[in-house]
Amino acid sequence: MSTYRTINPRVRRPSSVAKPRKSIGLTIAMGLFLAYALVPLGWLAINATKTQPDLFSGSGLAFGDSFALWDNIVQTFAYNDGIFLRWLGNTLLYVVVGAGGATLLATLAGYGLAKYAVPGRKAYFAVVLGAIAVPGTALAVPTFLLFSQLGMTNTPWAIIVPSLISPFGLYLIWVYTLESVPKELLEAARMDGASELRIFLTISVKLLTPGIVTVALFAIVATWNNYFLPLIMLSDPDWYPLTVGLNQWSQQASGVAAEPIFNLVLTGSLLTIVPIVAIFIVLQRFWQSGLSAGSVKG
Amino acid sequence: MTALKQHAQAPERLRRPRPGPRRVRRDWRGWQFVGPFAFVFVFVFIAPLAYALWLSLFQNRLVGGNVFVGLENYRTALADPQFWDGALRVGLFLLVQVPVMLLLALIAALSIDSARLYASGLFRLVIFLPYAVPAVVAVLMWGFIYGNQFGLAADLNGLLGSDLITPFAPKWILASLGNIVTWEFVGYNMLIFYSALKTIPHELYEAAEIDGATRFQVVKAIKLPAARGAIVIATIFSIIGSFQLFNEPNVLNPLADNVITSYFTPNMYAYNLSFAGQQYNYSATIAIIMGLITAVIAYVVQLRGTRREDR
Numbered sequence: 001m002s003t004y005r006t007i008n009p010r011v012r013r014p015s016s017v018a019k020p021r022k023s024i025g026l027t028i029a030m031g032l033f034l035a036y037a038l039v040p041l042g043w044l045a046i047n048a049t050k051t052q053p054d055l056f057s058g059s060g061l062a063f064g065d066s067f068a069l070w071d072n073i074v075q076t077f078a079y080n081d082g083i084f085l086r087w088l089g090n091t092l093l094y095v096v097v098g099a100g101g102a103t104l105l106a107t108l109a110g111y112g113l114a115k116y117a118v119p120g121r122k123a124y125f126a127v128v129l130g131a132i133a134v135p136g137t138a139l140a141v142p143t144f145l146l147f148s149q150l151g152m153t154n155t156p157w158a159i160i161v162p163s164l165i166s167p168f169g170l171y172l173i174w175v176y177t178l179e180s181v182p183k184e185l186l187e188a189a190r191m192d193g194a195s196e197l198r199i200f201l202t203i204s205v206k207l208l209t210p211g212i213v214t215v216a217l218f219a220i221v222a223t224w225n226n227y228f229l230p231l232i233m234l235s236d237p238d239w240y241p242l243t244v245g246l247n248q249w250s251q252q253a254s255g256v257a258a259e260p261i262f263n264l265v266l267t268g269s270l271l272t273i274v275p276i277v278a279i280f281i282v283l284q285r286f287w288q289s290g291l292s293a294g295s296v297k298g
Numbered sequence: 299m300t301a302l303k304q305h306a307q308a309p310e311r312l313r314r315p316r317p318g319p320r321r322v323r324r325d326w327r328g329w330q331f332v333g334p335f336a337f338v339f340v341f342v343f344i345a346p347l348a349y350a351l352w353l354s355l356f357q358n359r360l361v362g363g364n365v366f367v368g369l370e371n372y373r374t375a376l377a378d379p380q381f382w383d384g385a386l387r388v389g390l391f392l393l394v395q396v397p398v399m400l401l402l403a404l405i406a407a408l409s410i411d412s413a414r415l416y417a418s419g420l421f422r423l424v425i426f427l428p429y430a431v432p433a434v435v436a437v438l439m440w441g442f443i444y445g446n447q448f449g450l451a452a453d454l455n456g457l458l459g460s461d462l463i464t465p466f467a468p469k470w471i472l473a474s475l476g477n478i479v480t481w482e483f484v485g486y487n488m489l490i491f492y493s494a495l496k497t498i499p500h501e502l503y504e505a506a507e508i509d510g511a512t513r514f515q516v517v518k519a520i521k522l523p524a525a526r527g528a529i530v531i532a533t534i535f536s537i538i539g540s541f542q543l544f545n546e547p548n549v550l551n552p553l554a555d556n557v558i559t560s561y562f563t564p565n566m567y568a569y570n571l572s573f574a575g576q577q578y579n580y581s582a583t584i585a586i587i588m589g590l591i592t593a594v595i596a597y598v599v600q601l602r603g604t605r606r607e608d609r
Contacts, residue, residue, distance in 0.1 A: 026414050105335040113332055141578060244434075
């Protein structure tokens with residue numbers, strides 16, 4: 001060991017590759033990334049506090065004459081008989097049932113493919129992973145026509161059922177199972193006479209929790225942010241999720257019977273991202289521990 | 299250096315799942331796990347796909363109704379200047395936006411992973427945050443910021459006393475969209491890269507240090523090879539995302555004074571054909587052609603990526 005050190009005298013102890021020193025320069029340079037990520041969000045937060053006249057006077061990054069955030073929130077929820085609250089409720093429904101179901105199905109399937117010699121496993125994998133490459137919009141029109149023949153369009157099912165499939169989630173759980181569920185553990189449980197489902201629920205789920213949280217996180221983000229599918233499936237504003245509703249509000253600003261409500265669009269946008277960002281931060285903590293646990297094992 | 303190279307291959311070997319030495323018997327018990335996914339999958343993926351293929355072979359004519367026309371829709375599409383206009387536009391978008399975004403993501407991931415940042419957890423969280431913002435909100439936000447009414451573009455122009463900054467001008471609109479997409483997804487890709495870097499065992503860095511490797515050598519010989527699989531995956535996802543471009547131009551158009559045409563991207567074209575023009579058969583054809591192009595390019599990238607991995 002020491003011979004290597006003498007051959008390479010330039011390796012200094014305090015800041016090494018394995019245990020580097022913190023760098024102020026790098027931190028500042030990376031601060032540009034932070035600014036890029038935060039400026040639009042900050043702009044939104046500031047402008048959600050302005051009344052409509054205030055929006056048009058003064059700088060975008062300065063507060064207006066009055067601080068109208070609370071007024072804007074009240075107006076957003078009151079506008080058009082409280083349709084915003086309805087959209088929020090719809091979004092929650094689609095997220096809980098859609099993303100919840102997607103996580104469940106992806107977890108079961110990813111685990112099943114990793115731990116059992118399921119007949120047809122190779123074909124299953126090829127088809128599901130191939131599906132990742134199929135553009136969602138390629139399927140959108142035929143799915144719409146199919147669903148309309150089944151009478152499913154303009155109902156919550158038109159949004160929920162397609163949200164149940166997450167090929168990427170299946171892939172993640174498959175990788176995670178291979179890495180973190182030892183075969184010996186399952187075999188020992190089988191010796192004790194436990195059923196396959198029981199083994200899954202009592203042993204595997206615990207080991208897979210960080211992976212499941214990750215898949216849930218991505219499924220929640222995907223359903224909360226879903227725009228294209230509800231746009232084509234729904235014609236009744238009563239079933240809109242927040243995304244489609246907000247865009248409808250925004251489009252009100254132009255056209256024949258223009259009725260701009262910029263302040264409500266901005267406040268509504270802010271209200272739409274607050275819960276998803278909060279969910280993300282809460283889950284992120286959970287998930288970071290899983291991530292670091294995984295890397296210690298690696 | 300040779301020791302370093304050997305170490306560098308280690309994580310690859312660890313991560314790649316190997317089939318066990320003994321062949322396991324066929325096991326139908328697994329279907330209770332994979333069955334439910336398969337059932338829904340057939341309903342929302344296979345059936346619509348088959349339906350789209352079927353639709354693309356027919357034409358709905360005023361006289362004669364629904365007629366089988368074979369591949370005529372495909373012939374029409376391949377000679378359709380509006381289709382090619384959109385396809386070339388997303389191709390250009392792909393060639394510029396994806397490399398820029400992935401390079402930025404890789405730089406961010408390497409910086410955070412280098413353990414040389416103060417508050418690296420904060421960086422990881424905040425850079426990823428835009429991914430959680432719905433595309434609609436992201437586009438509305440950026441659209442207002444780009445705007446000359448109360449956006450930052452207006453502020454900057456006022457400051458400079460000019461009107462140089464015009465994100466909605468036809469020649470800038472694609473770049474403006476590229477910026478929105480980059481903003482949305484750079485953190486997501488950073489996280490994919492970062493997770494791959496995290497799987498590198500710490501002993502490798504200690505070994506590299508003993509070998510006297512510099513930081514740059516560590517990045518080149520350990521980190522980038524370990525992240526290669528993640529880079530291939532991120533590239534494939536970005537290609538698919540680019541070809542699917544729809545939400546951003548669709549939401550931005552009303553804010554951008556309608557400079558975005560109805561055939562700006564192939565997906566917008568397919569959408570407008572079916573929901574504004576009721577041309578379901580032709581719309582399905584466009585969608586299938588784009589799906590095929592996407593799949594072929596994604597497959598080529600994957601082949602290239604894995605071939606290099608085996609070297």
